[in-house]
Amino acid sequence: MEGVPQRCELCETRIPPGRARCPGCGKVYGEENRCPACHGITAVREVDRGRYVCAACSAPRTRGPRTPLDSDFAQELSRKSLRNRVLSYVFFPVGGGLAAMGATILAMGQAWLEGAWSAFTSGIGGVMLATGAVGLYVATRAMRSAKELRGRATDQQLKLSVQRAEGGLTVADAAMEARVSAQDADARLTALAKAGEVHLDVDEAGTLRYRVVDPDADALEQVELEAEAMGLERER
Ligand SMILES: [Zn+2]
Numbered sequence: 001m002e003g004v005p006q007r008c009e010l011c012e013t014r015i016p017p018g019r020a021r022c023p024g025c026g027k028v029y030g031e032e033n034r035c036p037a038c039h040g041i042t043a044v045r046e047v048d049r050g051r052y053v054c055a056a057c058s059a060p061r062t063r064g065p066r067t068p069l070d071s072d073f074a075q076e077l078s079r080k081s082l083r084n085r086v087l088s089y090v091f092f093p094v095g096g097g098l099a100a101m102g103a104t105i106l107a108m109g110q111a112w113l114e115g116a117w118s119a120f121t122s123g124i125g126g127v128m129l130a131t132g133a134v135g136l137y138v139a140t141r142a143m144r145s146a147k148e149l150r151g152r153a154t155d156q157q158l159k160l161s162v163q164r165a166e167g168g169l170t171v172a173d174a175a176m177e178a179r180v181s182a183q184d185a186d187a188r189l190t191a192l193a194k195a196g197e198v199h200l201d202v203d204e205a206g207t208l209r210y211r212v213v214d215p216d217a218d219a220l221e222q223v224e225l226e227a228e229a230m231g232l233e234r235e236r
């Protein structure tokens, strides 16, 4: 497809042929995914059966054969996380059992047997111990990766919820939609706001609300800040 690089421009993950979205960071590519309204290359959101809008600006869009849905990426991360979790659940007991058995055989071979029998038995125990250790290592890596992917999936889900909520989203609502604890949602949304991925507002009642980052508003704010800074300079 036109406009899809082999490696993601943001995170350098390889993009499989025929795909228009980076599996690493979720960035969407391809000229056919350019929104006629906001001109961004974006995913679409299904608002009704077969009716789609731009995930960024909510203008009506048609969905091409390789136009990703906005919720695809969070689901893909969740699936990968689950796969790694299952892998770790299999490898922990298998690796642990093998390592324990290997260690026992090795110790018995050393303590009770002599000569060639001792070497033979210890050798078998040693190989089992090493294989078990590799299994435990794989299990640990898979568990760590599952946790990391789970966190990223939650971030995606939180961002989606914020994008979909008109007038901003409270932490409690976001937690409910992403199915995480309010504490977790709070911590993750704070981090997302710091990274500039969502915007934090306080309404008149003092309630914190997260909303989508409005590039125009933020640019304006920046200009105002700069103007202010220059004004101060002039006064000096
Ligand atoms: Zn990427």
Ligand SMILES: [Zn+2]
Pocket (backbone or CB within 6 Å): 035, 036, 037, 038, 039, 040, 042, 054, 055, 056, 057, 058, 059
């Ligand atoms: Zn758009």
